[in-house]
Amino acid sequence: MAVIEGRPRRGALLPWFGALSGTRGGALAIFVGRRILWMIPIVFFVIVITFFLMHQAAGSPWDRTGGRQLSQSVIDNLNAKYGLDKPEWQQFLIYVWDVIHFDFGLSYQYEGKSVTSLLGEGWRYTAVIGGLAFLLIVPVGVGLGVLAALRQNTRVDYATMGFATIAASFPNFVVGVLMVVVLSVTMYKLTGGSFFLPSSDFALDDHLIMPVITLSLLPIAYTARLTRASTLDTIRQDYVRTAWAKGLSERLVVIKHILKNSLIPVVTTLGPTFAFLVTGSVIVETVFNIPGIGRAFVVAVESRDYPMILGTTVLFSVVIAVANLIVDVAYVFIDPRVRLT
Amino acid sequence: MALAQPAVDQPIDWEVAEKQVGLWGDAWQRFRRNRLAVLGGVLVLFLLLVAVLSPLLVHFGLIQDPYHQDVANIEATPGMAGHPLGSDELGRDTLARLMYGSQISLTVGLLVQAIIFPIGLAIGLTAGYAGGRIDNLLMRFTDIWYAFPDLLFVLVVVSVWHPSGSPFFQLLPIFGAIALVNWVGLARLIRGQVLSIKEKEFIEAARSSGSAPIKLVLKHLLPNSLGPIIVTLTFGIPQAIFLEAVLSFLGVGIQPPTPTWGQMVFDGYEAVYANPTSAVFPALAIGCTLLAFSFIGDGLRDALDPRMRR
């Protein structure tokens, strides 16, 4: 019996690891685990870049334009209070430490309010509108795409794809503005009131239609085009012919053979779609004056509220990374051909 | 895009198989037959003309000076007082501003690609050619970079660097920011091309005798991948124009008085009750320009599709 002297027993962990990756369930767990770990450098990177950029800005956040400059002692106090008198790398480490504890610091604009609380105020609006948009995109986008594919080269097909092509080229704010112009102004002139007007008080239940449609229009168009292409491709496959040859009903063939395959590539685009909703919220909330995180971000940019900018960027990046992770994991479930190793 | 002689006039060069002599002529034919692509092309050419000629038109009095504030006629509706498309809240002519605005949009759209190209080429080449660890590292890097939401990055950058002065200086950080968020696609494309060439060269190298591999790679890279590169860059143009427009709309792009379409949309939006149509024109201008470039991009992609080569 050989004795292996002096070698560290690293191998103790490995057999277990190997056995785990043998089963699909185990491999899946490892896959998810690795992806979660991978999120850490991503978020870290985002923080580094943004932090670095923030500190390149000329001037300090206490410069007041048009009006009295603050006195130096006040500035020194403020600097001390916000920790700006420390060397940069220290500030960075402190910041990272804080972030891990979900503390994004205090906002520069709003005296004494923490970034976290500001984010907390705004996130409901952003989440509701983004969520509704997402719920709209999937059925409408996929539905239109499938419809166009099943009725290829008919008027239905041309109409939906024509609409999709145009909608895909018009940016969010263009659509939003046009919508407001057309709908609000017409309505205003007709009703003499402020119907659908993006006003400054915005309750969560009012007037969601326009922002949601504006936000979702482009992703719907994109999803529809992709679904159509994928479905057309799938319809030509041999196994669809086999399904017909078995005498299956049209419903069965379309759902279990065509769609089950053609929707797989569409799922992979849900991650980028989600990212698009996040960045789109910035624009849409500005156009429609919705007090969500997106608009807060723009305001922060305009007033150089660096903690707010940093905090929002980090939050958005994390959210997008998580969404991408969910999509990737879902993909593994829906496509049995994917190998996890 | 250089147009080579059609295949009829030149013998096919079997030696360098990659030199597809008939490709460009063929592609041009196919492009021409695509009506949407041609429409897009015409529109873009028209815009280019407008951008270049508008200062001349102002000089000859054919259109109003976009900076001139016709105080007597603010918020004019289209057609009033010599303002074919109306005027804004400072009395500046909308049509003229629209025409001048095209300069900014086109400049951003096109020049950004000029920045993206070397960055993407360098990184893609390095990753593909060096392979191994460096490739891995660079690809990880692009993955991470990809995770940064593009609009947010651009906004952050312009919040940091917002030089005043001539429009050109103001544009620099915008160029940089937009280029930085969009180079990943090109880099990945070039890397893929280099990898597939490397594979072929491996086999060739076994038979022939040593020309330095990097030269071979470069020699075969450009002709083969020029098509997809052009398509990628073409699709990058509307992305860049879009980002610039968003920045202007949010007020953090080029500052007034230089007219940009995004800005005009915002101004028009603010004045939506006084002058409902003033937001529509720049909005349509943006939308149609983006549409035109998309059509061209689609047309180019179909025309240069390697599957259709033979």
Added chain:
Amino acid sequence: MAQTLLQIEDLHTQFFTSRGVVHAVDGVNLHIDAGEVLGVVGESGCGKTITALSVLRLVPDPGRIVSGRILFRGIDVTKMGDEEIREFRGNDVAMIFQDPMTSLNPVTRIGPQIEEAMTAHNRFTQQQARTRVIDLLKRVRVPGAESRVNDYPHQFSGGMRQRAMIAMGLANEPALLIADEPTTALDVTVQAQIIQLMKQLNRELGTAMMLITHNMALVASLCTRIVVMYAGRIVEEGPVDQIFKNPQHPYTWSLLRSVPRVDEARKDRLVSIRGLPPDLSNPPPGCKFHPRCPFVIDHCKQEEPPLGEVAANQLARCWVLMRTVSEEAIDHARAASLASSEAAQKLKQTIPDAGR
């Protein structure tokens, strides 16, 4: 007293493409009796697959059955309504296809794919179908059927996939099984096994089969009768041994020439038929095979020959017929085709990338 299951009468199936009308099936008459195995032979593009697809009315766009009758047990398939044809497919007549990898749904397990063939026609309940699937897989000799049922197609080997397809085809005990090139996508040893299997199933279940192939060797081992197609028409038909011993149509003769035979001298190397299949949207005048025929005479170029009886139960569509051709002419033809195939070989060597 053989009962005729399938009777195809003067079938014309055409494809309406932007380049013109392609006459894929140009007046085909054939019949299959209960329990027999009919071989349908010809090069790619001769219309054999489209004929089969026409029987199930699965001709893809832009193709259509233009005229003719397809009688299954007396009922005209071309006139069936949607619900009727759905019942008909996979039930009375089943079809299996060439490439089992692409012919099976990649994201569904094998078991459910076979089950649904059964439940679609309400002949079995879900439960019954589930047990029957395992039996079927066992019958087609898939090892470990009980657990294999839960596998995905990509987890099967090529041969097993084809067996699974055969199981799927036989699930509802169809009277006729159409097999379109069932072994082409498989390697040679597996081919032999599949053919063996089909022979066995034909014997055990009495299922009639229509075997579509371009491989004469398969036909020899499995079929009782064969039909030779060229350019959308039948050019020869008859019992297998007769045709193999005494092919009357030059095309059939050429096809048989290209099969390596154990009993022939080494000098008869693998030869191919010179020329290319005709453009079906613009076929040559007269006999469609005349441009490639080694024994062509003038009359062939002017008038198309009818299908005539050349021996007991054997029909051929030719003015010349092999039995009228002299030994000299045959030798000459052999030499010529040998030469041309050698030239082709040489050409292949000088263009290393050819075929890549």
